[in-house]
Amino acid sequence: MYDILIKNGTIIDGTGRPMYRADLAIKEGVIADIGELRHAQAEKVIDAAGQYVTPGFVDVNNHSDTYWQLLANPSLESLLYQGVTTIIGGNSGASLAPLTEPGIIRSIQKWTDIQKINFNWLSMKEFLAAVERRRPATNFATLVGHGTLRRGAMKDETRTITPEEISVMERLLKIGLKEGGIGLSTGLRYTHARDAGARELMTLVSEVAERDGVYATYVRDEEAGLVKAVEEAITIARETKIPLHISHLKAVGEENWHLMDEAFNLIETAALNGIDVSFDVYPYTTTGSVLYTLLPEWITRDGRKMMLERLKDGQVRAAVLRDMRKKPTDYSRILISASTLSKMLSRRRISEIAALQGKSPEETVLDFLSASDGRAIVSLEVLSPKNVLRAIQHPFSIISSNGAGYSIAHKATGDLVHPRNFGTFPKVFAEYVREKKALSWEEAVHKMSGLPAKKFRLEKRGALVRGFAADVVVFDPEKIQDLATMENPYQYAVGISHLAINGILALENGTLGKVRSGKVLRSKQSWFSW
Known part of the structure; x- marks a missing residue:
């Protein structure tokens, strides 16, 4: 008796070899068998007809x-x-x-x-x-x-x-x-x-x-x-x-x-x-990157605290602005993603913020860094x-x-x-x-x-092989799709019906399971000292 039997699916085993039709059985967290298992019994049977079965x-x-x-x-x-x-x-x-x-x-x-x-x-x-x-x-x-x-x-x-x-x-x-x-x-x-x-x-x-x-x-x-x-x-x-x-x-x-x-x-x-x-x-x-990478390297060389302190000096600030303007940067392609400032500023392009404030994009970057204590993440097209x-x-x-x-x-x-x-x-x-x-x-x-x-x-991970950890994905090749966009990233992908991690279902019929079954994976040399 197996724990999970995935039947009628098409196996893509993760090695690069051609896909093939087979059933896959899981027992005690590992892949127990792969092949024609029509007479096998299991606590849970998943019909993967029309779907691909792959390693996690x-x-x-x-x-x-x-x-x-x-x-x-x-x-x-x-x-x-x-x-x-x-x-x-x-x-x-x-x-x-x-x-x-x-x-x-x-x-x-x-x-x-x-x-x-x-x-x-x-x-x-x-x-x-x-x-x-x-x-x-x-x-x-x-x-x-x-x-x-x-x-x-x-x-x-x-x-x-x-x-x-x-x-x-x-x-x-x-x-x-x-x-x-x-x-x-x-x-x-x-x-x-x-x-x-x-x-x-x-x-x-x-x-x-x-x-x-x-x-x-x-x-x-x-x-x-x-x-x-x-x-x-x-x-x-x-x-x-x-x-x-x-x-x-x-x-x-x-x-x-x-x-x-x-x-x-x-x-x-x-x-x-x-x-x-x-x-x-x-x-x-x-x-994605941190905002300070838009600055010339010499101003950031001594770390964030020193950068912020030096930007208070008018002559240093002028030199930074001069160097920034020498570099061809399209600020309309740079969005503020996250910062310690008001979340109203997230989702805005630097060119937008600059226009609202009546400043140049370069000045806006320096002002933003100073106001956010140097902590801001941007998206760049x-x-x-x-x-x-x-x-x-x-x-x-x-x-x-x-x-x-x-x-x-x-x-x-x-x-x-x-x-x-x-x-x-x-x-x-x-x-x-x-x-x-x-x-x-x-x-x-x-x-x-x-x-x-x-x-x-x-x-013993990354492939559908007997004895390997049962990290397994079942998905519909016609339906698998990302939905997240830059404007609305908070959308889960669709098309994966089942996901097993160490032989426990984390997704079942597209719904999240209640058990978190991930493991900490340590280097081989640690096995002898743990």
């Missing part, structure tokens, strides 16, 4: 942790309706552990109002135990954030790091990996990490390589310096022999769109030379549709949201979240597979399951 989707670039949704709203509904069963946190250089002292949580203040959160951990072991107590709906694994380590060693100081401080970072990283971290992430575009040099990065990445982890990097530049930034990431991977993953690879700004050709060439050449390299992409031409398509089709790409899990109830906060939080995975199926036929169903599922699970060392 693995979102390798997820921010439910640093946006605090993993802890405040562990149901993560918007992810479940997309078929996501596993998320990787600790991305872009920011993780919630290890912390040398509570104040180091400031590494997430770009995205979360840290004045409103409570936590009781410092170590990675304590953090992962706290996540387990919250019983998340999805499985969760985390990278160790370079920015978090750097703050732990240097506090808020912005200066040249010392060899002793690099040693402190190395020790913290080693412990974080031993206690469950699956690799290292960097966010080299952010102010606190921009000064990280080759010695610092090589030291840390080498430690991860020795422990069979992965290195995920938000590269140093996505504009004119994109090619040089990708070269830096590949050089580190080549020297340390580590699996490399580039987070949300993109060329920002129309004047830089042509650079994607060279970025792709670098990645393909690296792969031909034996480097394990991949990147993730989301199916939108609108991206700055990506090429052609590049997004090519990235989705690329053999080394992984589909990922770069988002977080939300409930529709979050709309009451006034935050204008990106539609990718609600629609990434179904949008790929609806637009790029069913409509544009840019990918086959098998290719798309592979990019969402088998490929990311293998890259991020997720044991």
